Amino acid sequence: MSRARSATTSGSVPGAEPPRVLLLWCPDWPVIAAAEAAGLPPSAPLALVVKGEIFACSASARREGVARGLRVREAQARCPGLTVLPYDADLDHRAFEPVISAVEAIVPGAQLVRPGTLAVKARGPSRYYGGEVKAAEAVLEVVAAAHPAGQADDDADGVVPPGAIARVGVADSLFAAEQLAKARMRGPEDVVRVVPAGRTREFLAPLPLSVLERPELTTVLRRLGIDTLGHFAALDAVEVRDRFGEDGERLHALSSGRDPRDVEARTPPPDLGGEIVFETPLDRVDQIAFAFRQVADDIFDRLRAATLVATAIRVEIGLEDVGVRERSWLHPRWFTASDIVDRVRWQIQGNGRTEGLEAAVERIRVEPESVDAMSRHEQGLWGTGSDERVHHGLSRVQSMVGHDGVLTARLTGGRMPGQRQVLVPWGDRPPGGEKAVAESATLPWPGAIPGPAPSVVFPEPRPVVVIGPDGASVEVDDRGAFTTPPVRFGIGEKPERTSPVSAWAGPWPVSERWWDTAARSLQRVQLVDEAGRAWLLVLVAHRWWAEAVYD
Amino acid sequence: MAWAAISSDSSMGSAADSAVGGSSFSGGDAVADARASLDRILELQARIKGMQETKLDARALPTVPALGPLLPGGALRAGSSYSVHRSALLALALLAGPSAAGSWCAVVGMPTLGAEAAAGLGIDLERLVLVPDPGEQWLAVTAAMADVVTVVLTRPPGRVSPGDLARLTARLRQRGAALVVLGDWPQSEATLRVSGGSWEGIGHGHGHLAARQVTVTSEVRGAGRPLSATLWLPDATAGISAAAQPAAVSPIDPSVPERSDAESARPSRHLRPVEVA
Known part of the structure; x- marks a missing residue:
């Protein structure tokens, strides 16, 4: 609608006069969103990590020398108090949603460029608010109210400068407006920058080529003696296309103050929450x-x-x-x-x-x-009835014993019976996902005990005693053999309450991941007691435990 | 004590004992006569039992073949309770038949259940629901489960009052669910006990547990004499199957000598008198 109106009011061909773009930029948005979610003050040194490298960091961390692209260890060495969190793109979008809603409430047709960056067509708002600067100030005002750092202001834990919340650039193209908004601040009040219509090319001309974020192209152009966007834009467009192809042509257009991208207003998603x-x-x-x-x-x-x-x-x-x-x-x-x-x-x-x-x-x-x-x-007409009924019944039981009280079992891989099953609350996903659990079950797991699985698996191992003919607890020597054969076995810790062992096999060692403190090193034994019950026992640090019973 | 081989799966009267008592199994007219009269007696008994049936809709649930001979009517019945002593695996085996046939099963109050053993018996874990720790709401949870699943396996936390028992039994009958209780249960159709067990594949310091042969005795409510069968539980494939030949030495009566080849070649179902306590 705004496009139609602008075409008619300007009274000229749509394309002849470039569209004005108002771009809002919230500096360090990922860090602010993460700090808000983690409950940290915005002034805390914080870094977000993607694949072991710093993706974004807060202003205080930047002062200590942390920069994007550093290894985590290097960043922590430079700033020992650094809080490191993984980058969560969903959180980024989710946290920005209130800001977009606030802007959309006063200015129609906002485009989300990326979380933290928002573009709107400047023509309508500037006419409504009486000038581009006034429109930008109106936008900044609502953003400050919706921004977490702006809200934190009231708690008086340090005044946040207005430039740290958001800045606005107004120019003829999206690219130029973004460069304008991100340009270095010349003073504390320099939060709204406007390049008058038709002067965008002049504004872009002194900027270095690195703002194009094409390192390979920048290198080539530097060797050709071209250092700024102005020099690049001065080249003939056809020649640039011949030499650098489609991408080069696009970047040339950007440098010349023409941005083929128009502001595409998003359709606000329905608020279902x-x-x-x-x-x-x-x-x-x-x-x-x-x-x-x-x-x-x-x-x-x-x-x-x-x-x-x-x-x-x-x-x-x-x-x-x-x-x-x-x-x-x-x-x-x-x-x-x-x-x-x-x-x-x-x-x-x-x-x-x-x-x-x-x-x-x-x-x-x-x-x-x-x-x-x-x-x-x-629901189908036939055939889904029974599962439906089961589901309703289980939901009822869940409301009695809690969500974690009703479980389903999945088989997975492992060397001990307790590791080979995962209990998942009804309707939930197992930790790591169904696929990982199913894949783990198909792995070979060398060292797993062959034969039938035990029907009783103790969630917590129970102490038992296994004693040899000399009355002492059976141990395993350095060569992995028993010091004495097991002769008597009893539940509990009292050696006098034992009964004879009728058969046994083992010991089979498990020595997993010696570097990991969570892993354990143990010896496993299968043992049949006098009554014909078979046990799976483990020996950990000179103590015997019952893991499972073949009952 | 004599061994009696009966090809019927019905319960055994005292006539069976007298009919074959003291005879050998190697054939002969006396034995053939006795067997014919025994069949006749059992047939009549079955008819009487059928006429005396108090429940009209005692629907049979699919049951693992090895356990059929131990249950009244040859199968697990919807709406009935069964009690199993001393073996979680045997209790799970009762769930295996319905679960493999597509029914939902629930296990209530057994935090130590080994899921892999359940899967080995043929229970579909997709349709197995566990409530490991219902706490004080054991009865409510069991009753709610009985509403929606076909078989509920449970271990009662303590004594169940007669009123609760009657309510739960009525609920089971109404919903057509079977209840398998690990432990004592006053109104069970059959009480299965595992007596003795000899493990195969394990020795003194060599091998590993591979299969177990057990004798399962079943006390059927209303029938005089318990039934008994020798089973592989678990068998070599972690499932349950009837032992092709009974244990060489009975764990209950060690004085029984090694039997001859003729005896061990007999069919798999072996019913023999066992002293009732």
Whole structure:
């Protein structure tokens, strides 16, 4: 709509007059988003890491010499107090969503260039607010309110300079506006920069070639004696195309102040989530669940209106004086309103058995994390009845014993019976994903005990005694053989309560990952007692334990 | 004590003992006569039992073949309870038949369950639900599970009051679920006990556990004499199967001598009298 209007009001051919672009840039956005999520102050030295290299760092870390592209160890050597977190692109987008919404509320048609960078067409807003500078100031004002650093300002833990929150550049092309916004600040109030229409090429001319972020091209051009965008733009476009191809032509256009990219306004995604804020923080689970029921119904209705179903939701619970606790919940089928309330309740309660909360709840937000078309989840006329019934029954049991109380078992790989099974809460994914668990089961696992699997596997090993003919506990010598054959065996730790051993086999050593403290080194023995019960025992650090029974 | 081989899978009356008592198995007219009359007696007994049936819809569930001879009616019945003593593997084996046939099963109150052993018996882990620690809500959880799954395996945390017991039994009958209890259970259709066990494949310092031969005795409610069978539990493939030949030395009665080839060539189902405590 704005494009049509601009074409008619300018009264000229659309292309002849370049579009004006207003670009908003929040410096260090990934770091600010991560600091906010981790509950760190924005002034803390923080670095985000991708594949062992620094991806982004906070201003205080940068002052200590941390820079993008450094190895983590090098960065930590330069700044010993550095907090290192993995970079989470989803978090980046999620945290930027309030900023976009705030800008969209006053300026139509914002384009998300990347989290932290936002572009809008400047023509409409500048006419509405009476000038490009005034429009930029209006945008900055709402951004400061939505920005986490701007909110932290009220807590008076150090005044954040306005330039650290966001800066705006207005120019004829997206590329130029971004360079303008990111240019070095000439003073504390220099947060809105405007290049008048038609002067973009002049602004770009002194910039070095490195802003194009094409190191290979930059090297070649330097050898040709070309150092700035102005020199590059002065070349003939056809010759540049012949020499450097399509990409070179595009970069040449950028350097000349022409950006083939237009601002593509995004369609705001429907807000399917729901939030409830308690004026007086609540500390009773039943009160909270009751209050939340209406919100859950609303979420479900909104999803249904969009013919969607949620298969995963994210629940954020704001606790008084503690901060936000969030986790994702999966559903074996899809969430109904009461399922959402159940997940909120479980998350507040912890494991479903303990009463009382860590702190009073101020705020609950539920966001559908993955949605699916409802048509794919329609029930068939026949054939799905029994599983449906099972699912409902299991949900009921889950509401009695908690989410972690109802489990399904998966087989995986390992050398000990306890390692070979993974128990997963009903409807959840196993840690590491189904695929990793299934793949681990197909690996050969040398050293696993052959033969049938034990039917009783103790979650915690039980102490036992195994004694030889001399009455002393059986040990394994350096050559991996028993010092004496096992003769008597008993549960517990008392040597007098033992019975004769009728058969035994072993010892089989397990010596896993000597460099890892979590791994263990042990000897395994199969032993049949007097009554014909077979045991799997382990010897760890001169003590015998029962791992499993073949019962 | 004599060995009695009976080809019927029905319960055994006292007539069976007197009919074959003291005779040898090597053939002869007396034995043939006795066998014919025994078949007749058993047939009549089965008819009487059928007429006296109190439940109309005692639906049979698919059962592992090796366990059929030990259960009343030759199979696990929907709505009934069974009690298993001293062997988690035997209790799991009762779940294997329905699970392999596509039913859902649940295990309540057994935190030490070995999932791999369950899978080895033929239980589909996709359709096996575990509630390892129901705590004080054991009865509610078991009843809720009985609503939705076909077989529930459970270990009661303590004594169950007669009222709870009656309610749970009624729920099982109404929903058509079978209950397998590891431990004592007052109203069980059959109480299975594992007596003795001899492991194959393991010696003194060599080999490894490979298979176990056990004698399973089954006390059927309302029947006089317990049933007994020799099974491989687990067998060489970690499953359950009837032993092709019974244990050479009975763990219960060590005085029984080695049997002849003629005896060991007999069919797999061996029922023999066992003293009732």
